[in-house]
Amino acid sequence: MAAMNRRIVLASRPHGEPTPAHFRLEESRVPSVRAGEVLLRTRWLSLDPYMRGRMSAAKSYAAPVAIGEPMTGGTVSEVVESDNPDFPVGSLVSAFGGWQDFSTSDGTGLQRIDPALAPPTTALGILGMPGMTAYTGLLTIGRPKPGETVVVAAAAGPVGSLVGQIARLKGARAVGIAGGPDKCRYLTEELGFDAAVDHRGEDLPASLAAACPKGIDVYFENVGGPVFDAVLPLLNDFARMPVCGLVAGYNATELPPGPDRSPTLMRMVLTKRLRIQGFIVWDFSDQIEAFLRDVGGWLKEGRVTYREDVVEGLENAPEAFIGLLKGRNFGKLIVHVS
């Protein structure tokens, strides 16, 4: 076991895009285990867009990371010391270990992982927080009906890819928006999306309209920005919009120039009787068993699939995270820590 704990702390709060200078790699002593606790060694660290919010001091649904503290993050960790009989040494758990080699826990929030059921990293993706975000938001708020059209952006990512696949399983038409021809091909050829639209292509509004000849009934909102603008005019009456992320705006330093389009948005809400509803996955924590049963079952049966983008080494997490916000990853972004 390494004697030192490498950890990546928040060095300063970014104004706009984060750069490597906003992070700092430190070494500290491996924390010691107190009564009832376990010592966890991080095997894999999940990188997710919500972490950009934690770097800011702005009020949100979770407290910001303090300057000088390790970045928070979901991990697959191995129990290397244990004073907690629920989590014996050698067991794998999903945890919130953060961007570091070692962390301690009294067991709160830990989930045992059975590597015989699925690869452990799925606990950070399709069987973890991103998968459950897709499952709960789509089915509880979006409620796609057979024959309806479901649109999702960042569709090659862990949330979007499952949104589209579940939409298909429910008999809806899935249209994915992604950046570049490789991702778009992946959507239609490997994931079974009915259509894919490249948001880096020439005329996003026209391409999206062509891909949605019967309009849009469910827009699973995780990006905002130009995609949101292209979606709005295509929404059908009674369309539903679960909102779990707005990554296109996470680095914004000021509001877009005028005019103020919020009255237009509200007028559309009224005349089309839209339902726009924000959520975070923990709002639906009572659905975790149904989620694991359904998505776990579909995964075993080969009815849903996923893709991972694995980066080697904790020290590369900042750069990988910066790339994530620019859409550089292809699949669930994971750091292999040890």
Next chain:
Amino acid sequence: MAAMNRRIVLASRPHGEPTPAHFRLEESRVPSVRAGEVLLRTRWLSLDPYMRGRMSAAKSYAAPVAIGEPMTGGTVSEVVESDNPDFPVGSLVSAFGGWQDFSTSDGTGLQRIDPALAPPTTALGILGMPGMTAYTGLLTIGRPKPGETVVVAAAAGPVGSLVGQIARLKGARAVGIAGGPDKCRYLTEELGFDAAVDHRGEDLPASLAAACPKGIDVYFENVGGPVFDAVLPLLNDFARMPVCGLVAGYNATELPPGPDRSPTLMRMVLTKRLRIQGFIVWDFSDQIEAFLRDVGGWLKEGRVTYREDVVEGLENAPEAFIGLLKGRNFGKLIVHVS
């Protein structure tokens, strides 16, 4: 019976505020009754904000009134000729007779009114479309829980006044926004609202914040504009916003200047997990029996009340309607036609 049918037609489409010049009083022959039809004489005509939308060609949930055609509108009408056994001569009905003395109908959409149960004009207000708008939007989308705070604007009007009273009946705290001290006094002293805020007062955001010390859980949106702006920062996590009208913007000729605040609105939807949902009353037409039973019962028991603002004479409808859009009415605006 008058030999002529006076009717007020849409003379031209307003750009901005309607003026009397956008309407024209015409006389035409009283329409003749065909097989299965009834001839209706308008007794009372309802004036409602949604009619501003019908004067515009912009796409909405209902087709615009054609130039030269009578303005549409709900009426309490008397059957004066009948070839339809369901509606004998002398019976009172609620109808969509429009802004005119006479109309015909094959019975579609007509509802018999029993004047022994409640004054017939309630069919245009608390027991009609405005009342059902309040009832369905508040209870189906807003879902106030005991102890929560419900805010509604245009609170002395037929929709807002019932929203607040039902909120109180459900154990919630009702805060009404209205224009001027008379209306505000009416809210707290006659309708039992917990607080009233005068939007013509000095600092609406501060006054509203003072009236809502525990934030806002349900905002029943029927006005938009500065009230919406004052409400947004006060919304609690998981607040619900039924949207049935945006009357502050109905006469707008252009969008407000920048910056574009729609990203701010969407960010608030996400971080506070808001639910914003548009509706029109007909979306909930399956609730009409529950509505009449509940609100009719409360009205009979004296647990809810209402106020009417009655204008004499069809010829005064345009001016009264123009005043409605400026908040000049005090209670449900009705034209006594004959």
